[in-house]
Amino acid sequence: MTKKPWISLGGIGVFAVLLLAVAPLVLTDHWLNNLGKYCCWAIAAVGIGLAWGRGGMLVMGQGVFFALGAYSMAMHLTLETAGDRIPGFMVLYDPLAPLPVFWEPFRSAGFTLLAIVLLPVIVAGALGYALFKRRVKGAYFAILSQALAVALAVLISSTIRETGGDTGLSDFKYFFGFVLNDPANRQMVYLIAAGLLIVCLLAVWQFYRSRFGELLIATRDAEERVRFLGYDPANVKLVAFVVSALMASIGGALFVPIVGIITPAEIGAAASILMIAGVALGGRASLFGPALGAIAVGWGQSSLGSTWPDGWTYILGLLFIVVILFLPNGLSSLPARFTGRARRTPVEQPTPAIAAAELEEVRS
Amino acid sequence: MTGASLVVTDLRVEFSGFVAVGGVSFDAHPGEVRFLIGPNGAGKTTCIDAVTGLTKATGSARLGETELLGKQVHKIVRLGIGRTFQTASVFDELTVLQNLDIAAGLHRRSVSLLRARRGIDPSIERALEETGLTGELTTPAGVLSHGQKQWLEIAMLLVQDAKVLLLDEPVAGMSQDERTATGELLQRIAARRIVLVVEHDMDFMRRFATRVTVLHQGRVLSQGTVAEVQADPQVQEVYLGTADAITEG
Numbered sequence: 001m002t003k004k005p006w007i008s009l010g011g012i013g014v015f016a017v018l019l020l021a022v023a024p025l026v027l028t029d030h031w032l033n034n035l036g037k038y039c040c041w042a043i044a045a046v047g048i049g050l051a052w053g054r055g056g057m058l059v060m061g062q063g064v065f066f067a068l069g070a071y072s073m074a075m076h077l078t079l080e081t082a083g084d085r086i087p088g089f090m091v092l093y094d095p096l097a098p099l100p101v102f103w104e105p106f107r108s109a110g111f112t113l114l115a116i117v118l119l120p121v122i123v124a125g126a127l128g129y130a131l132f133k134r135r136v137k138g139a140y141f142a143i144l145s146q147a148l149a150v151a152l153a154v155l156i157s158s159t160i161r162e163t164g165g166d167t168g169l170s171d172f173k174y175f176f177g178f179v180l181n182d183p184a185n186r187q188m189v190y191l192i193a194a195g196l197l198i199v200c201l202l203a204v205w206q207f208y209r210s211r212f213g214e215l216l217i218a219t220r221d222a223e224e225r226v227r228f229l230g231y232d233p234a235n236v237k238l239v240a241f242v243v244s245a246l247m248a249s250i251g252g253a254l255f256v257p258i259v260g261i262i263t264p265a266e267i268g269a270a271a272s273i274l275m276i277a278g279v280a281l282g283g284r285a286s287l288f289g290p291a292l293g294a295i296a297v298g299w300g301q302s303s304l305g306s307t308w309p310d311g312w313t314y315i316l317g318l319l320f321i322v323v324i325l326f327l328p329n330g331l332s333s334l335p336a337r338f339t340g341r342a343r344r345t346p347v348e349q350p351t352p353a354i355a356a357a358e359l360e361e362v363r364s
Numbered sequence: 365m366t367g368a369s370l371v372v373t374d375l376r377v378e379f380s381g382f383v384a385v386g387g388v389s390f391d392a393h394p395g396e397v398r399f400l401i402g403p404n405g406a407g408k409t410t411c412i413d414a415v416t417g418l419t420k421a422t423g424s425a426r427l428g429e430t431e432l433l434g435k436q437v438h439k440i441v442r443l444g445i446g447r448t449f450q451t452a453s454v455f456d457e458l459t460v461l462q463n464l465d466i467a468a469g470l471h472r473r474s475v476s477l478l479r480a481r482r483g484i485d486p487s488i489e490r491a492l493e494e495t496g497l498t499g500e501l502t503t504p505a506g507v508l509s510h511g512q513k514q515w516l517e518i519a520m521l522l523v524q525d526a527k528v529l530l531l532d533e534p535v536a537g538m539s540q541d542e543r544t545a546t547g548e549l550l551q552r553i554a555a556r557r558i559v560l561v562v563e564h565d566m567d568f569m570r571r572f573a574t575r576v577t578v579l580h581q582g583r584v585l586s587q588g589t590v591a592e593v594q595a596d597p598q599v600q601e602v603y604l605g606t607a608d609a610i611t612e613g
Contacts, residue, residue, distance in 0.1 A: 005480070206478070206480075207478075209480045210477060210478050210479055210480050211465065211466070211469060211472075211476070211477045211478075211479065211480070211481055212477040212478055214458060214462045214465065214466055215466055215469065215477065217455065217457055217458060218455045218458060218463075218466050221455050221456065221457060222453055222455060224453075225449075225453045225454075225455070226466075227437045227438050227441075228416070228437065228438075228441055228446070228447060229441065229466060229467050229469075229470060229520070229524065230438050230441035230442045230470040230524065231438055231469075231470070232436075232438045235474075
């Protein structure tokens, strides 16, 4: 227990060297850009690992927070590209229409960065407070969060004039003054994304080794018991949920300059589930599992998904089933299986403890 | 650590019309091992649920001057009321130390939660010694024996520095030796705290109780020392077949 965190820290170091030093040297511009995209998903995935793997909240609608970051960034980049004029797509529908009021503050770079950080914190904070204090959990929480992602995607689709609708926002030329066409600048954006992924991993590493991390696992496994130790489990979950939302937003914000387009399809139900898929595949409760899983799923999607689109869905589905059936703790639990370490720690049994369920019965 | 007693007056709990507890009064003081007994469905556990805020109730339950009813569960805990459950509910995936550390965290500032643990709280070491779990410090709680899990729960209450320990069938499923050890542990603890035990096991009750309250169908049937309660003809009637078990042995 005392040594293991430092091994993980070393792992993050190796990961950082690979992403920040090795990858830019060996990968082509095209694949480096792709890797940048996977990093964005991985940042969101690290947050999901915290909320779902350690906190037991099945966050099926992280697309909502991904969207908050992505659209904040996209609005700023669109305005930066348009300069003093009204953004192109708006002129298309109504040449005389003024800029929607909520776009105006996104002209400011500072406001945009602040929005990327504060919007998810406020939204997740209010949402989490309302849900967790009312003890909404399990499948109800999952469905609710998923429904929110669907609702937001529909809302964006139906407001073409204000948000670009299904076509989304694209054709960004500048990124805070840097020309996005320049390969050097694209590499810089990649390095920011990779760097932030490392920062998120470090943050989660500290969470996991802290007392809060232990408390979070305790809350996941026996929420009622935690209540009887004098904590309000709602607050514990709220912190994890808000942090995961923040990470999703950061991932979304960097997704925009790297990919060059954001549409409702990237934030809706399917996209939100794909984020979860990577986390489940990699190992939701482990430190590296979510990030590596997300990168793997992203890579599969752009390589196999483009050469064999029909097959890729089935492969992903099959992989998902196999992992859930045989490796409920994800691919990252594979090494432990072989060394037999798993026998000592009873991680085999998945999350819900019987005692917690029985407590629920007592209450009803 | 002296003084404050737990005083329950006219406690009533209804579940959509069904009266589970109908006006129960009892008190418990530091220094005694207080027992709450009665046949199945007598309302023993419901009493504890009411006092700890798990179930809505009317009447009054006071610790010293403080009214407990109507407060939120975790706030009642912070007032010093700790409880265990019929099924041992420890955090299986965490080690004994981590379990105890979470229990001790009650009195820490929330910001300090973001730091990793350095060393072991003295209160945790004392509780480990008291409950004989010192050797199991790094064992995941999930692989402890049933008896050890119950002791871990009691140790968590000690670390929490609970003034009142409400124990719901602490010796259920334990071996005879473990029962004796548990009883002696409770007697030691009770010197400085209020210990209230809900129990089915008459033998255990006889050996370790200082005072007993017998509940039957949500009401107090009898109250007093073990000898007094055993001599009560009403109690014998309620227990019918088991009446022998009470008076003999």
